[in-house]
Amino acid sequence: MASEKRDERWDWDSPRCRAQLDEIFFRQHDYIQTGSQDHRDFWAFFERFQRFKARKELSGSKDNKNEDPNSSKSRKSGSLDLGLPKEYDARYRINISVNTKDVEDKMQGCGHRQRQTSSGPGKQEITDCRLALLHFLDFCQRQGFNKLAKLRQEQRSLPIFVYRDRIVELVKANPVVVVAGDTGCGKSTQVPQYLLASGFNYIACTQPRRIACISLAKRVSFESLNQYGSKVGYQIRFETTRTLATKLLFLTEGLLLRQIQKDSLLDQYQVLIVDEVHERHLHCDFLLGVLRALISSRSDLRLVLMSATINIKLFSEYFRGAPVLQVPGRLFPIQVIYQPIPPEEQVSRLEKLDPRPYLRVLQGIDQRYLPEERGDVLLFLSGVAEISTVLEACQAYATHTQRWIVLALHSTLSLAQQDKVFDISPTGVRKCIISTNIAETSVTIDGVRFVVDSGKVKEMSFDPKAKMQRLQEFWISRASSEQRKGRAGRTGPGVCYRLYAESDYDAFAPYPVPEIHRVALDSLVLQMKSMDLGDPCSFSFIDPPSASSIQTALTYLRDQGALDASGELTTIGRLLASLPVDVVIGKMLVLGSLFNLVEPVLTVAAALTVQSPFLRSAQHNPDCATARQPLHSNQGDPFTLLNTFNAWVQVKGERGGGSRKWCRRRGLEEQRLYEMVNLRRQFKELLKSHGLLEEQGTGVVTPEERKRRRERLTERHQLHQIKREHDLQEGSRRKVLRLEEGTEDTSGSDDETSGKKGKDKKADGQSVDIQEVKFKLRHNVDQLQEVASASQDLPSRQQALLKLVLCRGLYPQLSLPDEHNATRKDSEQIFHTRNKQGVVIHPTSVFASDPEVLHVPDQEGSQPGADKGQSSRHQLLAFVTLLETNKPYVSNCVRVPALQALLLVANCLDSNGNCTRLVADGWLELCLSDGERTLGVISSALELRAEWERLLQAQLSKHRPSGRDLERLSDRLVRFLLYTEVNYSVRRLTGLQAQNLYVGPQRDPDPSDALALRSVFRGVEPKPDPIKGGLRVSSYFTYNCLSDPTDLYSECLRTFWTCPFCALYMPFTPLERMQHQAACKPPEEIAAQEAEAECESEKAVKPSSSSLTRLYHCDICNKDLTLTSTEILKHKRQHTVAS
Amino acid sequence: METRVEGGAIFTCETCSLSTPFTYFGQKPPNTRAIVLLEESYVLKDPFSPDREKFIVLGSSCTVCSKVVCVGTECSLFYTRRFCLPCVRENLDQFPQQIQVELAKKKAPLHT
Secondary structure: OHHHHHHHHOOOOOHHHHHHHHHHHOOOOOOOOOOOHHHHHHHHHHHHHHHHHHHHHHHHHHHHHHHHHHHHOOOOOOOOOOOOOOOOOHHHHOOEEEOOHHHHHHHHHHHHHHOOOOOOOOHHHHHHHHHHHHHHHHHHHHHHHHHHHHHHHHHHOOHHHHHHHHHHHHHHHOOEEEEEEOOOOOHHHHHHHHHHHOOOOOEEEEEOOHHHHHHHHHHHHHHOOOOOOOOEEEEOOOOEOOOOOOOEEEEEHHHHHHHHHHOOOOOOOOEEEEOOHHHOOHHHHHHHHHHHHHHHHOOOOEEEEEEOOOOHHHHHHHOOOOOEEEEOOOOOOEEEEEOOOOHHHOOOOOOOOOOHHHHHHHHHHHHHOOOOOOOEEEEEOOOHHHHHHHHHHHHHHHHHHOOEEEEEEOOOOOHHHHHHHHOEOOOOOEEEEEEOHHHOOOOOOOOEEEEEEOOEEEEEEEEOOOOEEEEEEEEOOHHHHHHHHHOOOOOOOEEEEEOOOHHHHHHOOOOOOOHHHOOOOHHHHHHHHHOOOOOHHHOOOOOOOOHHHHHHHHHHHHHOOOEOOOOOEOHHHHHHHHOOOOHHHHHHHHHHHHOOOHHHHHHHHHHHHOOOOEOHHHOOOHHHHHHHHHHOOOOEHHHHHHHHHHHHHHHHHHHHHHHHHHHHHHOEOHHHHHHHHHHHHHHHHHHHHOOOOOOOOOOOOOHHHHHHHHHHHHHHHHHHHHHHHHHHHOOOOOOEOOOOHHHHHHOOOOOOOHHHHHHHHHHHHHOOOHHHHHHHHHOOHHHHHHHHHHOOOOOHHHHHHHHHHHHHHHOOOEEEEOOOHHHOOHHHOOEEEOOOOOEEEOOOOHHHHOHHHHOOOHHHHOOOOOOOOOEOOOEEEEEEEEEEOOOEEEEEEEEEEHHHHHHHHOOOEEEOOOOOEEEEOOOEEEEEOOHHHHHHHHHHHHHHHHHHHHHHHHHHOOOOOOHHHHHHHHHHHHHHHHHOOOOEEEEEOOHHHHHOOEOOOOOOOOHHHHHHHHHHOOOOOOEEOOOOOOEEOOOOEEEOOEOOOOHHHHOOOOEEEEOOOOOOEEEEOHHHHHHHHHHOOOHHHHHHHHHHHHHHOOOOOOOOOOOOEEEEEEOOOOEEEEEEHHHHHHHHHHHHHHO | OOEEOOOOOEEEOOOOOOEEEOOEEEOOOOOOOOEEEOOOEEEEEOOOOOOOOOEEEEEEEOOOOOOEEEOOOOOEEEEOEEEEHHHHHHOHHHOOHHHHHHHHHHHHHHHO
């Protein structure tokens, strides 16, 4: 009766009642705490448990009756009495008890005193709850143990498992071991664990891809039961989970090389595992070479190479016959069907691919296999254009049959779209993934049963002659072909359709061409130089690159100023070697750090290093195009990227996670912007660590600042919490694709259809934008916003300077617009580089849609009296990449004023006698109408370059130049860039012209020239050039060395001229005229100069009282004389006559 | 007998040879307050949980034959104390019918 009464008052569903039990069982220090996930799980479990008990009780009496006779049965004689309770109770199955007697007692006591009428939990409730808790704990134990047991079972069933002891033995006994095993043998996850478990510490395992580092570290830490510790970690460019406790580290090949740069013996590691050596990436080949040398100086180091079972001998022999352990893979049988494309369906290189052979395979699958038999298709094509052709045809077929979902997979897709290939298709529908070779190694998709192989791949190669990358289509190798086939047998028996003949297969090369034979070796050679590896030509690579390829790189690095004439690293070269970026980008960063341009240069350098955030697919979407318009800058693509980044940062600051939508509207891949912001920060830290940027001063902290920091700290705390929760939920189930999923892609747009928008919005609201969280954790948005708004809408002066910095960074990657471009259609604009004629602008560039800004303005070109093509507005295009696909394309371009840019950055400038003709780098000829003004311009350019170099060297040797000097230099550079008004024409020299450029060495150059030059170019000592002829004024400027029939006369051709200042009227050559003018300056200019000179240095020589005279030191009579320039000439001639 | 075990100690089931490190042996795993184990157990800090007090019982000794067995249902069962399955089979008549039925069922899936 009493208990009935209690039941009336006790309500299991009431939060108040539950809270009372929480007080007993789930206190703050209990195993399960109120508010935790386990606590929520318990109450959910409790409800199920109560229902189960109620059901049991209904049928319970019957069971008991059946049991009674059983239990009374006498036991077999002779056996041991276990003394087990006769009556079964599930409670006896649980090996845990919960002792809460102390609390219960207290609660009971309290309850009686405090609330006589209230309904504290009675004995029965507490017992019920305890029983439920015991069952819950038991349930949790079972779950945990099963998970562990399953994990161990999976590990034991891997083909490599039986070799575990053998591997450990081999590694203990040999400095180098090769482990060769095919897909699915488990080598990448298990070998590091075996070594770790056998007592090796400090193991590094390299991977060719960053993503593999992360996923392997995750998997291995889970498998080695270290999910929440840091024993297993990864380190990639922006992220590391490495701590002092880390014993096993997954890192990229490039990163390990960087570590060797700093720590040449790699003392921090005991074992190095180099995985996927058969892929033969540039970094990997180089790494093997470095490690080969390293093991001889570190006998304790152990090296393990892991490879697929191809070309194993090569690796073993390279390491002096290292032992090989071969492990069978775990692949299901795969049937190979050769279905060569009939001749009428084969197309030439320039035509669109015929999709019919591919369609037939899908039809064949539909005919032969029931739709219920699951299994997806993976189709390999060479490139994006081929993919979209076949995709279109397959999608039409899919719509018709309702049995297919067709998806594309290539690296220029948005990440969200790439991710779709992992989703599951509904029953009765197959996925058809049309992919580039990205799915051959980098991306692994489960559930593939059919592989369709076109046998083609587009591969990058490098043309050293044109300094151009080329993306060409090739037949794949037999090794690739087998790798593609293997993708069909990962989860069950499969079929591989090869769209080529077996004889084609037999004719394929055995292995793909290693990267080292296909790419420019600039960065590699630079790195080798900085690691003191001696002559790159004699380094013992596993498969050495051609000597000419190395030579090209050496020449390039010399042109870039990273190496000096003798091939040694320069100061800037040493710095560039330590930056993990292309040489040109590194140069930009260094140059930018000098001027007050660090922030925009950091952004541009980062933007040019990552993949473009502008999605190609969105380019033809009018909405995206309109939304993108305000971001465009007709100064060049780096400026568009800069605008985009800055605008994004503003949106981030104002709307946080709303940036996702902002990006979607503009067809931007936000992931790339996140990469940019990370990279930018890394660059900044690098510049700081090299003393190129001042550390931000830790001045006085204002109360507001302190408050803001506190707020930020609280926010960070919350963000960490969110990130942790997100990490816990990770690995959630894959989504199921909808039948129409694929077809949306055909529109070529990333903008979701209206139906999907609603769904997405909901998803957006629920799921955490983890990228946003990571972003906020890593960056101070306020600070970013500040620097972004500072580099937004740069004043034109800053813009001009930034362009110059970019141009000097990119030099010699310059191109000249063809002179007839103004009369051509937009799509037919052509350009010329030094080594390649007729290149075009990549359609993604702003100049592709707006080429007029590169044309010479009309009114100037047709000025009366001016020669054809003469203007002061010629421009050059500096570019980041030159890549040939079906045409040679330049991309990421920036336009610069031609004459000024060449004078300021070219490595080689040559002039004729009267400076009406200039040739830059032996391929660009400038014809100038006014030689005398040109001479003046050259003279200022020389001064500017000298000053620029001086300040740069000071900066590099960590004596930061004074702000005033920098201010003045940038001011003068800007003036030079913006206000140099000289009319000229510019053209590319033909090969023949370029060959016969110079007069050659002269026996007795006119000494007066040297003298005159010395007075025009302050502080130089012109010397006859032994090869070109003429006079070498500076390392890059040679005067009067150009052979030109017209020059023969002009040199001695004097024209009458009146000096505007002293009214002297005489015949002059342009040089003489310049020389006179240099001395004869208007009084106000002298005064200004005087003031400037005084500021610059106290020791500066004061000009004499006469405005026409200057101080002249004659070396012959060893006297300081005050003379006019004409008098100097006369004085000098005196000596010549006398001798 | 109660030990907190430093790294390196391995628990191995003598029946299925499941092998994994353990972090504690005894009846009172660390930081678990009201929880007590009813047998001396090999315990591992739960590697799948970020919380430091969560644990997994790996196994213990059979109270009949003293073999070290894991808690997996193929190797042992707990009925007021730990029995390895061979010992259960040996003394099957002493176990309540529920367990007898369970064990009879178990034989079938073993062969598939």
